[in-house]
Amino acid sequence: MPEISLITAFLAGLLGGAHCVGMCGGIVAAMSLQGGRRQPLPFHLGYNLGRLASYTLAGALAGLAGSAAFLSDRLLPVQTGLFVVAQVVLILMGLYLAGLNRAVLWLEHAGGGLWRRLQPVFGRLLPIRDFPGAVAAGLVWGWLPCGLVYSVLVTALASGGPVSGALLMLAFGFGTLPNLLAMGWAAERLRALAANRAVKLAAGLIVAGFGVWGLLGLVR
Template sequence: MIYAALILGLLGSFHCVGMCGPIAFLLPLDRTNRSRRILQLISYHGGRIFMYAILGMAFGIVGKGLNVFGIQQYLSIGVGVLMIVSILLPVTIFNRYNFSRPIYKGVSKIKSAMGAELKKKNPHTFFTLGYLNGLLPCGLVYMAIFGALATGNALQGSLYMTVFGLGTIPLMTTAIYLGNFLKGSAKQRIVKAIPIVVVIIGMLFILRGLGLGIPYISPSEMVTVQEVTAHHQCH
């Protein structure tokens, strides 16, 4: 499912530019020294991906805990359904219940910390801005976290989120250099494609959980923690 994370990152970065673009545009890059500017960009993206990797590991551990109860396949199906439902439900429902209200205070603190870092311009500023950026609420990041949860493994969850983060780099970097470079019908077509991609990835997770015997997509058996433990005990 790693390739799904890369696709989600590549196409989802169009959404990321809209959400995180203002932050990226404010990065205090050194416009006079090309080498230093590149290092600053690497540091910023490194901070984002570092935070994504930590989140992936954390939710991978949660998924592993659920696998102890032998529900790995059900978890994969559930994650796929959540992805699809989150796309199909009208936005007005989310606005009505305002699911993100409880974390507003946390988001406010993150933004304040980012504002303070923008003023400091220390060597570690860009890395700090990156990992703080990775903590900001984002629908596409939530989708990727669902995927990390479904892996049921700390390392695989971390890898899933890392690949997702790598997929966002090309467009985010272009946006930092050129601003809102993509306009008009081309941008609209790509933005419209993002929900379709999320639904397809959700369907892949459902197929993975159904165990239909399709190589790489829907293997007939998913190894659980109990099976691995039993295997070692036999030897």
């Protein structure tokens, strides 16, 4: 898998900070401020360890599902089609991060049914009492419907295999960590930076540019 794909996934997670805070803010608050007090750092690490594990598993499954298209020359059109779809979704994700287009958010509706089934499970895990409980809550949290997550999953589908897909989603997950781990003053600074119009535009165009570059590679 090209290294640039891992860089793109990491940047998508990092530069999509405003979306991550908006999507996960309520869950973070529910887990972080139980009983009127802030939970200790190990619990936050546990939440995010579980979340990244779910992302990695989802990426592996997506890579495995798409890998059949890479096993035979007779399936080359399918392989090419998956790659094109992945690059188009990457462009749409970049345009969304830049604040220019919201079309990619339709992907969030695809996971709504799954989350409705998992949400009661998540509720039963609260309040968090220990580190394993924090990891378990994070494992469920990782399946929250999110347009950015699903965009990267489409890329994982065309990554060529379960290992490549898992690494792609893990890189994305690491990119989201600064926004979801940071607290207090640092969190406010990160949110302000992520919401800055110029930063959003530059970040989104960079991500979209990777998608354009991938499509141009097909015609060279």
